[in-house]
Amino acid sequence: MGVKLEVFRMSLYLTFPVVMFWISNxxxxxxxxxxxxxxxxxxxxxxxxxxxxxxxxxxIRKQKEERLLQAAQQSS
Structure with missing residues (x-):
């Protein structure tokens, strides 16, 4: 029983990725x-x-430039 189960599991582990690869391609x-x-x-x-x-x-760029310009003028 154990060997048959292992053979089934191994065949499933090998078959599933191959089939999925074949289907997806x-x-x-x-x-x-x-x-x-x-x-x-x-x-x-x-x-x-x-x-x-x-x-x-x-x-947005123009607004950012205006804010930077105002900040520079206020700090000067």
């Missing part, structure tokens, strides 16, 4: 599941969204 599965899931989680950015983000960054 199927091109159709990768295209259907992984790429689709990636697009759901991180949709492509819109052009207006990128421009809005850049404008916001510029605004």
């Amino acid at each position: 199927q091109a159709e599965w990768f295209e259907d599941y992984v790429v689709q899931r990636k697009r759901e989680l991180w949709p492509r950015e819109k052009e207006g969204q990128r421009q809005e983000l850049e404008e916001f960054k510029q605004k």
Whole structure:
């Protein structure tokens, strides 16, 4: 009984990773599941969204520069 159980466990330990590797490397599965899931989680950015983000960054930089300038003028 013990030897049969060990043989079963060893075959399971060897078979499971090989099967998972084989399944995950199927091109159709990768295209259907992984790429689709990636697009759901991180949709492509819109052009207006990128421009809005850049404008916001510029605004923050300008405010930071103004604060630094005011701090420098007050300390002088």
